[in-house]
Amino acid sequence: MKLENQSRVSEFLLLGLPIRPEQQRGFFCLFLSMYLTTVLGNLLIILLIRLDSRLHTPMYFFLSHLALTDVSFSSVTVPTMLMDMQTNHRSTPYVGCIAQMYFFLFFADLDSFLIASMAYDRYIAICHPLHYSTIMSGGLCTLLIAVSWFLSCASSLSHTLLLTQLSFCADNIIPHFFCDLAALLKLSCSDIFLNELVIFTVGVVVITLPFICILVSYGYIGATILRVPSNKGFCKALSTCGSHLTVVCLYYGAIFGQYLFPKLSNSIDKDVIAALMYTVVTPMLNPFIYSLRNRDIKEALRKLFRRTIFFSQ
Numbered sequence: 651m652k653l654e655n656q657s658r659v660s661e662f663l664l665l666g667l668p669i670r671p672e673q674q675r676g677f678f679c680l681f682l683s684m685y686l687t688t689v690l691g692n693l694l695i696i697l698l699i700r701l702d703s704r705l706h707t708p709m710y711f712f713l714s715h716l717a718l719t720d721v722s723f724s725s726v727t728v729p730t731m732l733m734d735m736q737t738n739h740r741s742t743p744y745v746g747c748i749a750q751m752y753f754f755l756f757f758a759d760l761d762s763f764l765i766a767s768m769a770y771d772r773y774i775a776i777c778h779p780l781h782y783s784t785i786m787s788g789g790l791c792t793l794l795i796a797v798s799w800f801l802s803c804a805s806s807l808s809h810t811l812l813l814t815q816l817s818f819c820a821d822n823i824i825p826h827f828f829c830d831l832a833a834l835l836k837l838s839c840s841d842i843f844l845n846e847l848v849i850f851t852v853g854v855v856v857i858t859l860p861f862i863c864i865l866v867s868y869g870y871i872g873a874t875i876l877r878v879p880s881n882k883g884f885c886k887a888l889s890t891c892g893s894h895l896t897v898v899c900l901y902y903g904a905i906f907g908q909y910l911f912p913k914l915s916n917s918i919d920k921d922v923i924a925a926l927m928y929t930v931v932t933p934m935l936n937p938f939i940y941s942l943r944n945r946d947i948k949e950a951l952r953k954l955f956r957r958t959i960f961f962s963q
Contacts, residue, residue: 659822662747662837664740666731666827667926668919678735684934685728691937692717695947702950708786709775712768713940715795719764720933723757726750727828727929734827744818747829748810754828755806758905758928759856763798765898766860770794772891773867777874805856808848816840826922828929833921861902868895893940900935904928 669677695717699705730750734740742750774785809831819839826833831849835842871891904927941947 659744659818659820661741661743661822662829662834663823664734664742664827664829665823665825666734666740668922674735678732681728681735681930682732684930685724685732688724688728688930688934688937689721691934692721694951695937695940698947698950698954701954702946705946705950708771708791709768710946711791712764712771712795716761716764716768717937719757719760720936723754723761724929724933726753726757727925731827742829747824747834748814751813751829751831751834752806752810754929755809755831756802759802759805760798761901762856762860762905763801764795765894765901766863767794767798768894769864769867769898772894773870776871776891801856805852808852809845812845812848816842816845826925828925830921830925857902857905864898893944896939897932897936900932901928904932 667677696714699710699714727750730742771786775782778785813831813834816835816838817840818834818837821837824830824833824837835845868891904924941951
């Protein structure tokens, strides 16, 4: 019988998180508080950058886009996960599952490109400070954002279109809390060689190349810092790049393990934990990482509080 004539599933069943029923309420409160912190923290970063004219620089321009992406990225999966934990209604329609996968991949790829753009910005600021304002013009910043959006859209669309060509014949149970691409491919009864080839090829473009660019940028930054014997210069460079390096480690640490080396990840629980890291934990930590180590953000926050207190009196 041809694959086209086999019955196709109309919905998928998400197994959710591997936790016991008596733990549901506790984990629901935990993840709800983390999600609200993610949304409020990142929106606060965007508001501060918008209101404070001193933050109208390329670095904060990229940071505001990263904050918006983190809110969107987390919102693709976490609200659905929380609703499923409360209602125990874990089925999701085929179209909804494909749409969730598309936006998940889109914002994950966009995160990668934005983090790489921020690394390039730090490279120019430290290695070519006299030409910084000339090189990092408004036009270049807008171009980097536009290219990031275009490549992210092309990447996620390629995976989505290929997935819609596959047949899902009987098994519709996804051992995850969202419609993950790797989990969906395991359920297909079609040949997935082309899908796996595109995953590897596109993964090189949207994950590996930006990561290499980040490594090269920080290689030059490190060489420049070592040529400056001043401790003050070293501390300034560390404060400028420390927050970004922390975000890089959090983001790529989880991504590499799950998507570029799937054969090393045999445990379903391990995949779910890795996904929780970059969909829940990392977007929540980013505002704290950038605000606690950033003097300009903290000063803008103080000004906002003073302004709020003044108008409330």
